[in-house]
Amino acid sequence: MEKVLVFGHKNPDTDTITSAIVYAHLKNATGIEAEAVRLGELNNETKFALEKFGFEAPRLIGNVSTEAKKVILVDHNEKQQSADGIEEVQVTEVIDHHRIANFETAEPLYYRAEPVGCTATILNKIFKEKGVEIPANIAGLMLSAIVSDTLLFKSPTCTEEDVAAARELEKNAGVNVEEYGLAMLKAGADLSDKSLEDLLSQDAKEFGMGDYKVVIAQVNAVDVNDVMDRQGELEELINREIQEKELDLFFFVVTDILNNDSVALALGKVALRAEAAFGVKFENNTALLKGVVSRKKQVVPALTEALV
Amino acid sequence: MEKVLVFGHKNPDTDTITSAIVYAHLKNATGIEAEAVRLGELNNETKFALEKFGFEAPRLIGNVSTEAKKVILVDHNEKQQSADGIEEVQVTEVIDHHRIANFETAEPLYYRAEPVGCTATILNKIFKEKGVEIPANIAGLMLSAIVSDTLLFKSPTCTEEDVAAARELEKNAGVNVEEYGLAMLKAGADLSDKSLEDLLSQDAKEFGMGDYKVVIAQVNAVDVNDVMDRQGELEELINREIQEKELDLFFFVVTDILNNDSVALALGKVALRAEAAFGVKFENNTALLKGVVSRKKQVVPALTEALV
Numbered sequence: 001m002e003k004v005l006v007f008g009h010k011n012p013d014t015d016t017i018t019s020a021i022v023y024a025h026l027k028n029a030t031g032i033e034a035e036a037v038r039l040g041e042l043n044n045e046t047k048f049a050l051e052k053f054g055f056e057a058p059r060l061i062g063n064v065s066t067e068a069k070k071v072i073l074v075d076h077n078e079k080q081q082s083a084d085g086i087e088e089v090q091v092t093e094v095i096d097h098h099r100i101a102n103f104e105t106a107e108p109l110y111y112r113a114e115p116v117g118c119t120a121t122i123l124n125k126i127f128k129e130k131g132v133e134i135p136a137n138i139a140g141l142m143l144s145a146i147v148s149d150t151l152l153f154k155s156p157t158c159t160e161e162d163v164a165a166a167r168e169l170e171k172n173a174g175v176n177v178e179e180y181g182l183a184m185l186k187a188g189a190d191l192s193d194k195s196l197e198d199l200l201s202q203d204a205k206e207f208g209m210g211d212y213k214v215v216i217a218q219v220n221a222v223d224v225n226d227v228m229d230r231q232g233e234l235e236e237l238i239n240r241e242i243q244e245k246e247l248d249l250f251f252f253v254v255t256d257i258l259n260n261d262s263v264a265l266a267l268g269k270v271a272l273r274a275e276a277a278f279g280v281k282f283e284n285n286t287a288l289l290k291g292v293v294s295r296k297k298q299v300v301p302a303l304t305e306a307l308v
Numbered sequence: 309m310e311k312v313l314v315f316g317h318k319n320p321d322t323d324t325i326t327s328a329i330v331y332a333h334l335k336n337a338t339g340i341e342a343e344a345v346r347l348g349e350l351n352n353e354t355k356f357a358l359e360k361f362g363f364e365a366p367r368l369i370g371n372v373s374t375e376a377k378k379v380i381l382v383d384h385n386e387k388q389q390s391a392d393g394i395e396e397v398q399v400t401e402v403i404d405h406h407r408i409a410n411f412e413t414a415e416p417l418y419y420r421a422e423p424v425g426c427t428a429t430i431l432n433k434i435f436k437e438k439g440v441e442i443p444a445n446i447a448g449l450m451l452s453a454i455v456s457d458t459l460l461f462k463s464p465t466c467t468e469e470d471v472a473a474a475r476e477l478e479k480n481a482g483v484n485v486e487e488y489g490l491a492m493l494k495a496g497a498d499l500s501d502k503s504l505e506d507l508l509s510q511d512a513k514e515f516g517m518g519d520y521k522v523v524i525a526q527v528n529a530v531d532v533n534d535v536m537d538r539q540g541e542l543e544e545l546i547n548r549e550i551q552e553k554e555l556d557l558f559f560f561v562v563t564d565i566l567n568n569d570s571v572a573l574a575l576g577k578v579a580l581r582a583e584a585a586f587g588v589k590f591e592n593n594t595a596l597l598k599g600v601v602s603r604k605k606q607v608v609p610a611l612t613e614a615l616v
Contacts, residue, residue, distance in 0.1 A: 097416055098416055099412075099413045099414060099415055099416050099417070100408070100411060100412060100413050100417070100419060101412045101413065102412075103408060103411075104407075104408060104409040104410075105407045105408050105409065106407060106609070106612065107407055107423070107609075108405055108406055108407050108421065108422075108423040108604070109407070109408070109421060109423055110421065110422050110423060111408060111419050111420070111421035112419070112420060112421075113416065113417060113418065113419040113420075114416075114418050115415070115416040115417055115418060125437075129433075129437060296416070301414075301415075304414065
């Protein structure tokens with residue numbers, strides 16, 4: 001049987017990378033040859049997690065159709081967030097926690113989505129259902145994913161199931177989640193070695209909202225001024241991207257991981273709609289979004305409501 | 309909390325009706341108020357199963373947006389097969405065993421699809437995962453669904469998991485599956501009280517294949533000649549439907565449940581493509597399709613391959 005590739009979305013984050021590694025491990029443990037791969041560069045948070053639990057980065061791939069016939073998607077389903085060439089291969093499984101859109105198959109498949117904060121929380125269930133034990137280092141990766149996606153349980157996307165899964169995995173992995181988790185988030189929020197191009201692209205996702213083409217990029221920071229002090233250069237880069245990709249809105253969110261607020265920078269021809277979306281005034285293209293930390297649960301629904 | 313409605317596809321079959329009843333039972337057992345409803349008339353097979361295990365038909369609904377805000381889909385996901393008004397309501401869950409297409413949500417949801425022969429086989433797992441016991445009469449409905457969708461394990465859609473689930477449910481329901489199953493299939497294949505309009509519509513599904521609009525209708529029969537003796541009248545009705553719905557192909561499949569073959573009647577401007585699809589010559593618009601019993605696994609892929 002030919003090897004199946006397992007991967008998450010473009011501009012990978014910790015849940016996407018670790019879930020690919022974890023699910024490939026589970027498939028291999030149940031006798032199905034699988035390899036975790038990635039669609040982009042690792043961020044500092046993910047590097048920290050992989051190093052802590054002794055894993056190498058998955059292999060980077062380009063167009064997937066030259067690599068495999070069958071693939072498994074984790075942590076995403078929308079084709080514009082997936083590998084180039086995705087329409088040429090058969091998606092045999094999806095494990096995800098996002099809305100379903102721009103996704104279609106010719107054949108029946110295994111699709112497992114649950115409205116929880118993190119893919120790892122679903123994977124934790126699947127291990128139990130299959131009766132496969134979770135090794136300590138794999139538990140550590142899963143715990144890292146939950147910490148990352150829920151901002152240490154503080155995001156409104158976090159559910160009771162995520163917290164319960166994290167408590168189980170914490171014991172198994174042999175770390176203190178609060179201590180390890182904050183260290184990992186801080187590693188991710190260390191932006192000192194990042195170019196502005198990196199900041200704009202490392203966690204950028206594209207969305208169709210009605211007829212509008214929107215990119216929402218997010219970075220975590222310990223001090224948002226580390227980023228916002230360079231607003232002029234940022235705007236230059238963003239405006240270039242708006243032109244190249246014909247975007248209607250580029251929404252850049254810098255999230256303060258200690259205070260759990262975000263500062264947003266909105267550019268593009270419908271940028272001012274963000275005022276109605278969040279009920280705040282944007283001055284000099286920016287605004288403080290109090291209590292906003294989740295793209296999925298807070299930013300995407302608010303912008304969709306305002307734009308569609 | 310407002311009641312959630314649970315339903316299967318239009319032109320309901322036994323899996324769609326019973327899975328709605330069964331899953332509504334499971335939701336109620338876990339403290340979520342749910343009602344099974346249906347989108348069309350029951351066929352004789354489904355009536356036989358409901359009567360055997362002491363159930364009433366679910367309530368018939370029209371446009372779903374006047375009935376509920378939240379719905380759960382079983383045994384389907386494509387919107388053209390779902391309730392009118394489906395785009396106005398929130399789909400909170402899907403339990404299905406078909407390909408995914410023409411399906412999109414704004415919010416994350418619980419989506420559970422597995423490539424097995426029958427929705428009931430997936431439901432059987434979910435009962436176990438939730439630790440909810442299956443009452444004997446509910447087990448009887450689930451068994452009926454598996455028998456129906458797999459033609460008593462003879463369809464190529466039938467998996468080992470379907471057989472294993474049926475063996476468990478058989479004990480619980482207190483029936484002999486071979487004996488009960490054949491009686492149920494024969495009840496469904498009793499076409500004596502059916503008008504030709506009924507035959508064409510009772511299990512008809514519409515598919516987009518490339519740019520072509522295709523309807524594939526299927527009926528089970530003990531003697532296919534009971535149906536095919538009236539080919540002239542059938543063609544008149546089908547041609548009217550092709551015109552009204554602007555179809556490119558109407559493919560009518562009469563399946564012999566004792567010999568596990570089918571006779572097909574193909575009409576529409578791309579009807580002759582069915583020759584390449586099945587490697588047979590159609591004479592007088594009809595052909596015997598040896599060993600073909602499954603729309604999902606045999607008819608849809610073959611026609612898609614020939615048309616797209």
